[in-house]
Amino acid sequence: MDDSLSAVFRIGDELLCVKGHQSTSLQPCTITELDSYENSIALLGQHDFPRELPEKFNFNLGPVAGGLLESVKMNVYTDGERIVEIRPDPSFKNRNIHMRKSGIDEALLKMERVNGVYAASFGTAFCLAVEEIQQSPADYDTQLTRILISELERITNHIHVIAKLSEGASQNVATQHLFSLEERVRRIISEYFGHRFFYGLNSIGGLEREVNTNGLGGRISSVVDEFNSIWDALASSRLFLDRLQTTCFAKKEWTVGPVVRAADFKYDARLSGYLPYADIGFEVASDDTGDVLSRALVRQHEVEISSRMIEEICRKVRKVGKKRDLSSDKNGWSVKRVETPGGDMILFLGISGGFVTDFGIRSASMANILAFAKGATSGILTDFTFAWESFGFWISEMGDYI
Amino acid sequence: MKNWAVRGLSRRRMTTAFPRGEPESVAPWSTIPVKVREGTVLCPADAIHDNSVIAEKCISCGRCSDAFAPGGNVRTVLVRRADGVFRKSFNIFIIDTGSCGACNLEVKALTNPIYDMHRLGIFFTSTPRHADALLVVGVMSENMKEPLKKAYEAMPYPKLVFAVGACAVSGGILGKSIEETLNADVIVPGCPPSPFTILDALLKSREG
Numbered sequence: 001m002d003d004s005l006s007a008v009f010r011i012g013d014e015l016l017c018v019k020g021h022q023s024t025s026l027q028p029c030t031i032t033e034l035d036s037y038e039n040s041i042a043l044l045g046q047h048d049f050p051r052e053l054p055e056k057f058n059f060n061l062g063p064v065a066g067g068l069l070e071s072v073k074m075n076v077y078t079d080g081e082r083i084v085e086i087r088p089d090p091s092f093k094n095r096n097i098h099m100r101k102s103g104i105d106e107a108l109l110k111m112e113r114v115n116g117v118y119a120a121s122f123g124t125a126f127c128l129a130v131e132e133i134q135q136s137p138a139d140y141d142t143q144l145t146r147i148l149i150s151e152l153e154r155i156t157n158h159i160h161v162i163a164k165l166s167e168g169a170s171q172n173v174a175t176q177h178l179f180s181l182e183e184r185v186r187r188i189i190s191e192y193f194g195h196r197f198f199y200g201l202n203s204i205g206g207l208e209r210e211v212n213t214n215g216l217g218g219r220i221s222s223v224v225d226e227f228n229s230i231w232d233a234l235a236s237s238r239l240f241l242d243r244l245q246t247t248c249f250a251k252k253e254w255t256v257g258p259v260v261r262a263a264d265f266k267y268d269a270r271l272s273g274y275l276p277y278a279d280i281g282f283e284v285a286s287d288d289t290g291d292v293l294s295r296a297l298v299r300q301h302e303v304e305i306s307s308r309m310i311e312e313i314c315r316k317v318r319k320v321g322k323k324r325d326l327s328s329d330k331n332g333w334s335v336k337r338v339e340t341p342g343g344d345m346i347l348f349l350g351i352s353g354g355f356v357t358d359f360g361i362r363s364a365s366m367a368n369i370l371a372f373a374k375g376a377t378s379g380i381l382t383d384f385t386f387a388w389e390s391f392g393f394w395i396s397e398m399g400d401y402i
Numbered sequence: 403m404k405n406w407a408v409r410g411l412s413r414r415r416m417t418t419a420f421p422r423g424e425p426e427s428v429a430p431w432s433t434i435p436v437k438v439r440e441g442t443v444l445c446p447a448d449a450i451h452d453n454s455v456i457a458e459k460c461i462s463c464g465r466c467s468d469a470f471a472p473g474g475n476v477r478t479v480l481v482r483r484a485d486g487v488f489r490k491s492f493n494i495f496i497i498d499t500g501s502c503g504a505c506n507l508e509v510k511a512l513t514n515p516i517y518d519m520h521r522l523g524i525f526f527t528s529t530p531r532h533a534d535a536l537l538v539v540g541v542m543s544e545n546m547k548e549p550l551k552k553a554y555e556a557m558p559y560p561k562l563v564f565a566v567g568a569c570a571v572s573g574g575i576l577g578k579s580i581e582e583t584l585n586a587d588v589i590v591p592g593c594p595p596s597p598f599t600i601l602d603a604l605l606k607s608r609e610g
């Protein structure tokens with residue numbers, strides 16, 4: 001039975017946890033009980049994993065360093081070329097975002113900006129939680145459009161991660177082709193949805209702007225064809241494969257997203273049916289080796305699956321009108337799990353009188369950071385980039401909320 | 403190798419005509435809205451005053467669409483101080499003081515073959531010691547104040563500071579502006595600003 005620890009939320013003085021990869025039920029727990037889980041320290045937000053200091057050479061990278069897209073500090077302990085320990089510290093750019101006491105619509109805009117790169121899926125999770133509390137689900141076409149934007153977000157993100165892996169392996173021509181493709185998808189997104197990162201599109205009960213899908217499926221499928229041909233060329237390069245294969249194994253059941261699926265666990269929040277994925281031919285991509293190459297292969301396969309689902313949605317939904325519904329005054333709380341491009345994100349939300357009263361997120365990056373630290377240990381220093389990029393971390397989603 | 407060369411040629415020229423020509427693609431809601439009709443508007447960022455939008459505060463959310471429409475103009479930067487000494491070569495150091503990640507990606511996009519800032523003599527550098535300009539993204543988070551000050555102090559003179567995105571410029575809806583810690587010479591509005599707007603800012607700051 002899957003009873004791995006998925007999330008820990010502090011609500012007042014209480015500790016509540018979520019167990020398993022599908023559940024959304026909260027159970028009271030104690031620190032002593034949490035001690036028996038390998039990943040509890042990371043889920044409690046204690047990122048400087050407190051273990052014995054190795055008697056080895058220590059150097060710090062960051063929090064500000066060229067090559068790192070966001071501010072994060074890496075305490076790296078080495079023995080010659082070999083990494084004996086890595087302690088990532090993502091706390092530097094912690095924004096302490098004020099969520100409690102925000103009005104519902106304002107909180108939705110903040111939620112999109114927790115991780116702007118995942119704004120479609122973060123916004124969708126928030127809307128689903130509010131709509132559940134208010135017992136007023138969005139109509140079917142809106143639900144399909146939310147899948148559409150989440151899958152476009154996944155394609156853009158996966159292309160970006162593979163471009164970064166290619167960049168790390170100095171495959172410069174492929175890298176530039178991939179970054180151009182990423183830009184092409186962003187431009188398509190902006191043309192159809194008004195914003196390159198979907199900001200402001202989601203709203204409670206519907207969508208804030210009219211969406212017309214005419215021609216979208218074909219344009220995305222042509223991007224994906226090109227992506228696949230670049231991938232095929234990259235995958236025929238021994239140099240590229242050598243850097244990815246057998247690098248940074250992560251085979252932990254408590255991880256999420258492409259990381260857990262690359263380790264042959266077929267966990268994916270989309271299977272739970274929080275949106276009608278079953279109606280549009282969703283399938284889970286997986287691999288069994290659990291190294292950097294496996295994670296890249298899962299992403300590549302997911303790009304294809306997302307593209308097929310996008311085409312299917314465009315066949316079913318031509319146009320969706322603008323709609324927003326903030327009229328309900330129901331109070332309560334909800335737990336939602338949504339598959340962001342990095343993996344399953346768990347949102348805990350409480351609302352009362354039109355304002356947020358409780359808020360917590362267990363992001364994919366929080367779920368996977370310890371697996372990176374463990375996987376990169378005993379690798380060599382030059383593999384560090386591949387290990388880090390293959391997880392697709394976003395430090396922005398690892399902060400605290402007030 | 404031949405494969406890559408053929409692939410590159412078959413894609414033809416990808417690079418934008420900007421800044422000589424107009425941008426080929428503008429994300430409507432990344433540009434500053436303008437009033438087009440009467441309507442009720444509740445701006446979450448308090449960016450609307452006297453029927454016009456304060457660019458520095460706008461978070462590109464589109465919640466004003468009952469009365470406002472995207473302006474479509476990417477050349478909306480405010481240059482308080484420029485320096486012509488950087489005209490030939492301009493080295494930029496990026497620092498993230500508390501961003502959501504999207505501003506970082508729009509800045510990074512400037513190196514892709516479509517924006518290709520290298521053709522204009524603009525480069526990213528991996529250390530502030532070699533930087534002519536500091537490009538700051540994100541709200542001013544407490545733990546990044548020291549690294550921000552240190553990066554600025556490590557830079558040689560002359561030097562410029564860019565506040566990129568609503569968070570860095572005004573704090574947006576998430577926090578505080580970086581200007582409480584460091585004065586910005588160039589203000590780049592947007593949430594996130596379009597890569598064209600960031601490129602425009604880099605070019606205008608060299609016109610002194």
Ligand code: SF4
Pocket residue numbers: 435444445446447448449450455459460461462463464465466467470
């Ligand atoms: S886009 Fe949003 S922040 Fe900007 S003026 Fe309109 S409502 Fe205000």
Ligand code: SF4
Pocket residue numbers: 113116500501502503504505539540541566567568569570574592593594595
């Ligand atoms: S300005 Fe907008 S896009 Fe940029 S970091 Fe802030 S929230 Fe993100």
